[in-house]
Amino acid sequence: MKRKIVFATNNAHKLEEVAAILGEEFEVLGLRAIGCTADIPETSDTFAGNALQKAQYVKEHYGYDCFADDSGLEVDALDGAPGVYSARYSGGGSEENMSKLLYNLTGKSERGAQFRTVIALLIGEEPRYFEGIVRGTIIGERRGEGGFGYDPVFAPKEAGGLSFAQMTAEAKNAISHRGRATKKFAEYLLKEETGK
Numbered sequence: 001m002k003r004k005i006v007f008a009t010n011n012a013h014k015l016e017e018v019a020a021i022l023g024e025e026f027e028v029l030g031l032r033a034i035g036c037t038a039d040i041p042e043t044s045d046t047f048a049g050n051a052l053q054k055a056q057y058v059k060e061h062y063g064y065d066c067f068a069d070d071s072g073l074e075v076d077a078l079d080g081a082p083g084v085y086s087a088r089y090s091g092g093g094s095e096e097n098m099s100k101l102l103y104n105l106t107g108k109s110e111r112g113a114q115f116r117t118v119i120a121l122l123i124g125e126e127p128r129y130f131e132g133i134v135r136g137t138i139i140g141e142r143r144g145e146g147g148f149g150y151d152p153v154f155a156p157k158e159a160g161g162l163s164f165a166q167m168t169a170e171a172k173n174a175i176s177h178r179g180r181a182t183k184k185f186a187e188y189l190l191k192e193e194t195g196k
């Protein structure tokens, strides 16, 4: 029997990415699958704080073992912005967020940036945290059709100039912030839960 675990997200892309990394042993349920339509508060100014808030909400209201992540883009020349505000950076959607980012970097030669993910896992009382980072650069224009969010303007340093949006989902997962955090998390979960 597959072990059920809830991933407190509404983002179908993220659900697919994580389910692929966790593999056969686990059935990963998103918020929709457990009937949760609440807009779970994310009021912390850290990734870890927001991830824990989401996991705690599900555990308290639905009783499931749960994990949640919070991720964002941290741009060196903008002192780490948009950071925890990545989704809400412009007040619009991904297109507007990328436009605002490129505008704010106009004329700046420092293009370094990183995506960071923190996963909070709540199985027992004590939360556990897993972090993943991928470094890269913000390119001057959008490239590629894949992925989501800021993917068209982020070129990871391992990918020879391709943006995340130009990579296959597998290639992105192999080096991404979420992929790295999820691998650490999956190793822990598989060892603790299945003894592997």
Ligand code: ITT
Pocket: 008, 009, 010, 011, 014, 069, 070, 071, 072, 073, 086, 087, 097, 115, 147, 148, 149, 150, 151, 164, 176, 178
């Ligand atoms: P949930 O809160 O429902 O999980 P979300 O889309 O808000 O979904 P995050 O909090 O993890 O996801 O990420 C915040 C934003 O950071 C997200 O909306 C994107 O704009 C950006 N982001 C995170 N991971 C990304 C990735 O792999 N590629 C591109 N942008 C990403």
